[in-house]
Amino acid sequence: MKRSEMLKQAREQSGPWDVVIVGGGATGAGVAVDASSRGYSTLLLEQHDFGKGTSSRSTKLVHGGVRYLEQGNVSLVMEALRERGLLRQNAPHLVGELPFIVPSYAWWEGPFYGIGLKVYQMLSGKYGFGPSKLISREETIRHLPNVNTDGLTGGVVYYDGQFDDTRLLINLIATAAEHGATLLNYAKVTGLLKGADGIVHGLTWEDGESGASFTAQAKMVVNATGPFSDSVRRLSEPEAKPMISPSQGAHLVLDRSFLPGDTAIMVPHTSDGRLMFAIPWHGHTLVGTTDTPLSQAVLEPVPMEQEIEFMLETASLYLAKKPARADILSAFAGIRPLVKSGDGHNTAALSRDHSIHIDRSGLLSIAGGKWTTYRNMAEDAVDQAATLAGLEEKSCRTRTLPIHGHHADAGNFGPLAVYGSDAWAIRRIIAEKAELGEALDDELPIYAAEVVWAAREEMARTVEDALARRTRVLFLNARAAIRMAPRVASLLARELGCDAAWEADQVREFNAVAEGYLVRI
Numbered sequence: 001m002k003r004s005e006m007l008k009q010a011r012e013q014s015g016p017w018d019v020v021i022v023g024g025g026a027t028g029a030g031v032a033v034d035a036s037s038r039g040y041s042t043l044l045l046e047q048h049d050f051g052k053g054t055s056s057r058s059t060k061l062v063h064g065g066v067r068y069l070e071q072g073n074v075s076l077v078m079e080a081l082r083e084r085g086l087l088r089q090n091a092p093h094l095v096g097e098l099p100f101i102v103p104s105y106a107w108w109e110g111p112f113y114g115i116g117l118k119v120y121q122m123l124s125g126k127y128g129f130g131p132s133k134l135i136s137r138e139e140t141i142r143h144l145p146n147v148n149t150d151g152l153t154g155g156v157v158y159y160d161g162q163f164d165d166t167r168l169l170i171n172l173i174a175t176a177a178e179h180g181a182t183l184l185n186y187a188k189v190t191g192l193l194k195g196a197d198g199i200v201h202g203l204t205w206e207d208g209e210s211g212a213s214f215t216a217q218a219k220m221v222v223n224a225t226g227p228f229s230d231s232v233r234r235l236s237e238p239e240a241k242p243m244i245s246p247s248q249g250a251h252l253v254l255d256r257s258f259l260p261g262d263t264a265i266m267v268p269h270t271s272d273g274r275l276m277f278a279i280p281w282h283g284h285t286l287v288g289t290t291d292t293p294l295s296q297a298v299l300e301p302v303p304m305e306q307e308i309e310f311m312l313e314t315a316s317l318y319l320a321k322k323p324a325r326a327d328i329l330s331a332f333a334g335i336r337p338l339v340k341s342g343d344g345h346n347t348a349a350l351s352r353d354h355s356i357h358i359d360r361s362g363l364l365s366i367a368g369g370k371w372t373t374y375r376n377m378a379e380d381a382v383d384q385a386a387t388l389a390g391l392e393e394k395s396c397r398t399r400t401l402p403i404h405g406h407h408a409d410a411g412n413f414g415p416l417a418v419y420g421s422d423a424w425a426i427r428r429i430i431a432e433k434a435e436l437g438e439a440l441d442d443e444l445p446i447y448a449a450e451v452v453w454a455a456r457e458e459m460a461r462t463v464e465d466a467l468a469r470r471t472r473v474l475f476l477n478a479r480a481a482i483r484m485a486p487r488v489a490s491l492l493a494r495e496l497g498c499d500a501a502w503e504a505d506q507v508r509e510f511n512a513v514a515e516g517y518l519v520r521i
């Protein structure tokens with residue numbers, strides 16, 4: 001994928017697009033894959049980089065949601081479990097099965113959670129992952145060598161899915177491009193165009209790199225801007241009542257010694273009534289999350305002090321080696337685009353179902369849901385958009401559509417496994433120039449060739465794109481990311497034809513963002 005070609009296609013389109021999508025997160029990318037694979041002409045515009053919003057900041061689980069079962073929302077759990085199975089089938093290079101243990105510290109906890117998790121397993125039907133079972137104290141310790149053994153009676157094992165959120169996102173963008181969609185990052189939608197009848201028939205957008213403004217005509221505009229949905233709705237209806245209750249969730253990343261092995265911990269009830277996870281992810285330990293209502297969404301949220309303290313305290317109850325502030329390698333926050341109901345005070349209790357809202361102007365907004373259900377959300381949105389716009393009826397193809405990079409044996413590709421079938425192309429880059437096969441830092445196996453690949457084929461335009469969303473360095477270890485930034489800037493400058501001043505600006509801008517991922521001791 002080349003941004004210059006995408007820009008040319010967007011500028012040269014004659015006549016209206018069938019579907020124009022605002023927002024390049026999981027929801028927008030899913031809609032782009034769905035619409036383009038049905039054969040509709042499709043344009044997607046993202047104001048920053050693909051995945052800059054919530055979709056890079058998830059807990060990285062492809063899951064049915066054990067908690068929604070407890071809330072009695074069986075249909076939501078079944079939908080998500082089906083989607084979990086479809087995602088593993090369509091993107092096996094990115095979605096893996098992960099065992100979780102719920103450690104028990106009272107005699108009743110094992111049978112209690114054991115029954116619930118058996119039901120969870122049964123609801124997945126033919127899309128099932130491994131079977132859940134009760135295990136002894138000794139087995140629990142064997143799988144979780146750093147578990148707190150004080151009062152430990154045993155545990156319950158169950159299985160869910162795990163993924164790399166922005167690797168999936170960039171592969172969805174590539175899938176849509178392969179089906180003819182035009183997708184642009186750094187393209188902010190600035191206005192909606194309405195006809196005399198008051199119906200939206202297009203939009204204005206700005207190319208973030210040149211500053212030039214453009215218009216795009218559309219038979220249907222889909223607003224997929226997650227936590228920012230209301231600000232886009234207000235471009236057409238300034239008085240629109242808000243549909244989103246934003247809620248922040250934060251994560252901490254620690255080194256692997258806090259969770260050696262390949263098994264995650266699930267804590268079903270923290271002191272604030274939420275679930276908490278400790279998960280092995282890219283050779284590190286990911287701990288999260290929280291649920292703090294916000295009055296408005298921002299693009300670069302920062303974990304709050306009380307969130308950091310709460311996660312350290314909760315993790316310390318379950319781990320023998322207890323994490324302290326100095327152990328935090330990176331801390332990041334994301335904003336859930338929960339759909340409003342009632343006063344929106346207790347966001348943990350708000351539904352995680354998705355919701356489609358059609359304004360009087362015909363603007364279709366799709367929000368809520370979760371990463372796991374992006375495909376189903378997209379199917380729903382495109383069905384409705386096609387009906388509203390009177391597009392030729394075409395059925396959805398995404399249930400069995402392989403996602404770009406699809407490769408059943410990618411697990412054997414070592415550090416390049418997340419690239420799936422693209423791993424061969426990255427190896428060719430290294431074969432052509434051996435120095436690009438060098439790791440960029442001693443602490444993380446990220447190669448210079450990955451940055452080159454990101455610039456050439458994945459539309460990475462900045463150091464942040466390369467270190468936060470094409471590779472995951474910033475999310476894994478913020479100090480390592482700061483160390484790597486100058487070399488990444490120089491690799492990108494060579495690929496993108498930029499000068500030394502650009503390099504220096506890039507490093508400065510990246511360091512300012514990375515500051516927000518560091519935790520002061």
Ligand SMILES: Cc1cc2nc3c(=O)[nH]c(=O)nc-3n(C[C@H](O)[C@H](O)[C@H](O)COP(=O)(O)OP(=O)(O)OC[C@H]3O[C@@H](n4cnc5c(N)ncnc54)[C@H](O)[C@@H]3O)c2cc1C
Nearest residue numbers: 023025026027047053054055059061189226249370371372
């Ligand atoms: C802490 C946390 C943990 C989570 N963990 C999980 C999990 O483990 N598993 C799971 O399934 N789900 C999880 N979720 C939910 C999941 O991450 C979200 O539901 C999903 O990422 C939302 O995607 P989205 O595309 O709707 O929003 P976003 O990813 O926020 O995308 C919206 C995009 O719109 C863009 N935009 C805004 N305004 C404009 C404009 N004017 N012009 C152009 N573009 C614009 C933004 O820049 C942004 O990139 C989690 C969420 C949070 C917050």
